[in-house]
Amino acid sequence: MTLFSRDDLNAAAALVHEVVPPTPSFAWPLLARRIGATVVVKHENHTPTGAFKVRGGLVYMDSLRRAGKLPKGVVTATRGNHGQSVALAASRFGIPAVLVVPEGNSPEKNAAMEALGGELVIAGRDFDESRVRAAEIERERGYHYIPSFHADLVRGVATCALELFTAQSDLDALYVPIGMGSGVCAAITARDLLGLKTEIIGVVAENAPAVALSFEAGKPVPTATARTFADGLACRDPQPEALAIIVEGAARILRVTEAEIAEAMRLYYTATHNMAEGAGAAALAALIQERDRQKGRRIGVILSGGNVDMPVFARVLAGETPQA
Known part of the structure; x- marks a missing residue:
């Protein structure tokens, strides 16, 4: 494939x-x-x-831009490294990024995501439950959902x-x-x-x-x-x-x-x-x-x-x- x-x-x-x-x-x-x-x-x-992970977020966001589909904001679920990638890429295009992490997630990764401009949301007992909340935020705010695999x-x-x-x-x-x-x-x-x-x-x-x-x-x-x-x-x-x-x-x-x-x-x-x-x-x-x-x-x-x-x-x- x-x-x-x-x-x-x-x-x-x-x-x-x-x-x-x-x-x-x-x-x-x-x-x-x-x-x-x-x-x-x-x-x-x-x-x-x-x-x-930083490599993926940059290419993903640029692909949206090239397709004329740059959204008003993005949301994703993450344990930290993917979230940092999304936050950094979103900041380069001047749009907000919501990063949903599970309860008890790494405090230092959380701080890094926020330092890159991401809005942190804590929801779910693990990553897969965080994905559910991220999908809800996608619908509530009209943001673009970035999956973990694409x-x-x-x-x-x-x-x-x-x-x-x-x-x-x-x-x-x-x-x-x-x-x-x-x-x-x-x-x-x-x-x-x-x-x-x-x-x-x-x-x-x-x-x-x-x-x-x-x-x-x-x-x-x-x-x-x-x-x-x-x-x-x-x-x-x-x-x-x-x-x-x-x-x-x-x-x-x-x-x-x-x-x-x-x-x-x-x-x-x-x-x-x-x-x-x-x-x-x-x-x-x-x-x-x-x-x-x-x-x-x-x-x-x-x-x-x-x-x-x-x-x-x-x-x-x-x-x-x-x-x-």
Whole structure:
């Protein structure tokens, strides 16, 4: 399934790079020593919002503008990184953005969204309940609802994979965290457009296994809960369009425990002195699981974001595993 063309991707890169410089991809020696393979980290924690999502919001909003459909306002549901992307993009076009987050959401991500000009609404026990309130606000205010998965969002996020594959075209495999699916679908699509053979391995939290269950079943399999401290992985209702791309293009989906995610966060800090949020460390956690399988190969991991609350990170560095 092809969501866009190579020309579309190149145009998205030109747009994104007006705001987001290409992020680095480094092969870290201490990670190589731990894994027994060359480990190339794509540092999406180095974007202006500290996460990869910023790319998607810029392209999505520009697509509305080009179609002459720029709305009077936008609304979306988010755990934080998508919301920052939407708030930043909306501010560039001078329109308001309402960001609906669940109860108990990250205080630091909430503050970041508001600092970018977003109006924060707290509603629902989890992300999926927040989506219900966002849809209500769409109707009440006549705003445009921005979903968590859309071809234009994926096209923006795919500029990350384009940068990585252009700089590192000889990767044997790439590990990508999965929330609602834009990151892994972007990686699959960019790989295919570039004609590469890199294996794409998706990563979910063991406590939020809906995408893994759906991959195994070949159809969406919702779960009742998605309780992981890696909030960017907390999906319990996979979207069919994203799942179709994942089933067709991913080699496999791995599940990582909360303790494995925390271990990977610590390793990122000790080996690279970079902060990773839970979802940002999930790809490395999965690679640690498969280090025997990947020994001697050249492997990429997406560090999708570094927006972790200070108390959570302090507990991780102290050797603890935070609870959702």
